[in-house]
Amino acid sequence: MHKIFYEVHSNLSREGPGNKEATKKAYLMLKDLPEKPFILDVGCGPGMQTVTLAKLSNGKITAVDNHQPFLEQLKKKAKEEGVTKQITVVNGDMKALNYENGSFDLLWCESAIFIIGFEKGLREWKKLVKTNGYLVVSELAWIQPNPPEEIKQFFAEVYPAIKTINGNLEIIKKAGYRVINHFVLPEEGWWTHYYKPIEAKLPAMKQKYKDDKEATAFLATEELEIEMFRKYSDYYGYVFYIMQKT
Template identity: 40%
Template sequence: MVESPIFEIFDGLPRQGPGNNKCTEKAFNLLSPLPAGTKILDIGCGVGMQTIHLAKICNDCHITATDIYQPFLDKLMENAVKEGLDDRITTVCASMDDLPFEAGEFDIIWSEGSIFVIGFEKGLSYWKQFLKDEGYIALTESTWFTDEPSSEVLQFWQDCYPDIKSIPDTEKVIMAAGYDLIDRFKLPASTWYDFYSNLEKRVDDISDNYKGNTDAETILSFNRKEIKIFREHPDEYGYTFFILQKNTNK
């Protein structure tokens, strides 16, 4: 048994959060033409479905993929070898709030479904140092899609991620952190349904392993609640993909 039920749950999934290759590619295509030898830092990469796809669509890039959980990185490289892309990807086991890189080392920072761990504003501020001048960040962040969320939904988000904001308010944080907003788009609800279908099956499969483990049962119960709330309120919130460029004047 692995060290935490959180890791065991997500280790068994093709992605560790909502998203798909189509959305990854759409975001990538919103970037300006990239220089030869572009260096991409994928933060909180999980098992790296998006990392693999970026390596496929960016022929002259090298991707450094980071995660705090080594088995995720091992799986990523196993898949990269199968795809013949392992020469374009390097993995580093590191926390997203303590990254072992040089200032100005990367052209692009990529982060799908992970910045919430460090906090949106803190992540934008801390990660900025690793970008070259006029470098890009492409990331997904939870946002409200309505000005009047249901009381049940509002309470859920207050409990799990009270920093969730509307898209306009999220954009204000982006600009205050010293970035220009290049573009944005909402992830379709289908990416959440696909993710939750896999998550629900995984939770069911491992629940018996943790009977009597109060902490684990709390986590599994939260996962079920999260799935239920989204299925009942899919239009009220979701991920927005933001493409940002470092503003060297701030």
């Protein structure tokens, strides 16, 4: 399972929904950052947003992920884009981030906070950010009331923690942040760098693993996830939350 997961999830420019435009939009909502901010990018993956942030901020970024091949991809990209000096790549665990309190002006996490849990991540990572520092995360949410039964059932199985945008805004406030803004990632941000490249890999992989039951079942779950988004993207999406530690 591990092997097949990483065969699908390798050499993609992203490992979750997002795009450069959304990273930029969220970053430009932050006011009063120092000229060269210290940024922690958690669950950075292959680092599309890390490189975008390096260019936007002119700051120093610590990019943490626990999958070394993604970090190698990020290093290569940073070199190609001339931002190597700004980025420190760390193989580490987002559930045990060992940095001094108040080390960062900004903590960034695109489509990865679900791994530790939305509320837990907000609470545990808060200490790492300076007072009045910022946190930007993107997280899955219902974006319309009353989703159809089929998609409700799907998420009941794959991500029962999914909430409405208002539900997540409440969690943010209770965790001690001021919400500066939030916005829904456009649908294009799911397709161009994520679902389309995965879809392109699937036919050859299905052929290759046709006699392997477990692999075939995994490939079917990837297909189902994409089919659900094609059918029900009006009802759920990734939401960027831009917040300040109070």
